[in-house]
Amino acid sequence: MNFKNIIVEIKEAVYLITINRPNHLNALNNETIIELNIAINQAQKSNTTRCIVLTGAGEKAFVAGADIKEFVKYTKEEGEALARRGQEQLFDLLENSAIPTIALINGYALGGGLELAMACHIRIATENAMLGLPEVSLGVIPGYGGTQRLTHLVGKGKAIEIITTASMMTAMEAKECGLVNYTCKKEEMSDLSEKIINKIKQNSPQAISKAIQSINACLTEGVNGFEIEKKLFGECFQTKDFIEGTQAFLEKRKPNFN
Ligand code: DAK
Helix, strand or coil, X not given: CCCCCEEEEEECCEEEEEECCHHHCCCEXXXXXXXXXXXXXXXXXXXXXXXXXXXXXXXXXXXXCECHHHHCCCCHHHHHHHHHHHHHHHHHHHHCCCCCEEEEECCEEECHHHHHHHHCCEEEXXXXXXXXXXXXXXXXXXXXXXXXXXXXXXXXXXXXXXXXXXXXXXXXXXXXXXXXXXXXXXXXXXXXXXXXXXXXXXXXXXXXXXXXXXXXXXXXXXXXXXXXXXXXXXXXXXXXXXXXHHHHHHCCCCCCCC
């Protein structure tokens, strides 16, 4: 499928999605959210995808926020409806993806852009990246799950500081507070992400998917994560991957989960 706002490249079981609106610093408009939804669903339907990677086109930005020119005209009702729809179509889709998702933050990750990165499972930021949730400076609050995911990642005190000051932080500061997993030089991003992806690829996709589901249960209100873990642990037994993983160990060879 041809997209207008994103570029999709599939290579060695990795589904790389580049948000491609560099003249707008890759700002997320509705059309881009819809295209991302289609691409991520496609990746998840393929039996061979082992990792979904998101990044931004150009030299300056991952994603500099929701498209301000678009959301400036919304009414109260539209705002709530769009937050609901956007969260389901994109942000929850990424967070609940059975396939690991990685955000390569190669520049500004602001507002909806940082919310997009936070919905991914792993975040790597280049040293020049600037991150923040400037929504309150525009008279709104983060509406794509940012108040929740930031609090989960950095704790309540730091989340309140980041959101109420609307200030940008460097990649290093983001690493210090647990907002990103790694920082690296621009030219090292590809090698570092490849290293992480290769480790993921060696492991059981069936177990990885259940592990993600179980970890997410920890943060789902009204759900007992320990109970979910027990149930999912039980479900691993006698799966194709469990048989291969345990057999490979006993035969002193590397498992082949493909
Ligand atoms: N939206 C639309 N256009 C944007 C944009 C954005 N978020 N960010 C940048 N651009 C555009 C600029 O307008 C400019 O376009 P032209 O003027 O050339 O046509 C072009 O990208 C290049 O930007 P600059 O010339 O400003 O570049 P600089 O290097 O000077 O500055 C900057 C870079 C990142 C500091 C600056 O562009 C900036 O402050 N950008 C805005 C950052 C921001 O406030 N982002 C929005 C945060 S609020 C919702 C749910 C969630 C949200 C909204 C609605 N619903 C459920 C409805 C989330 C809201 C947000 O994300």
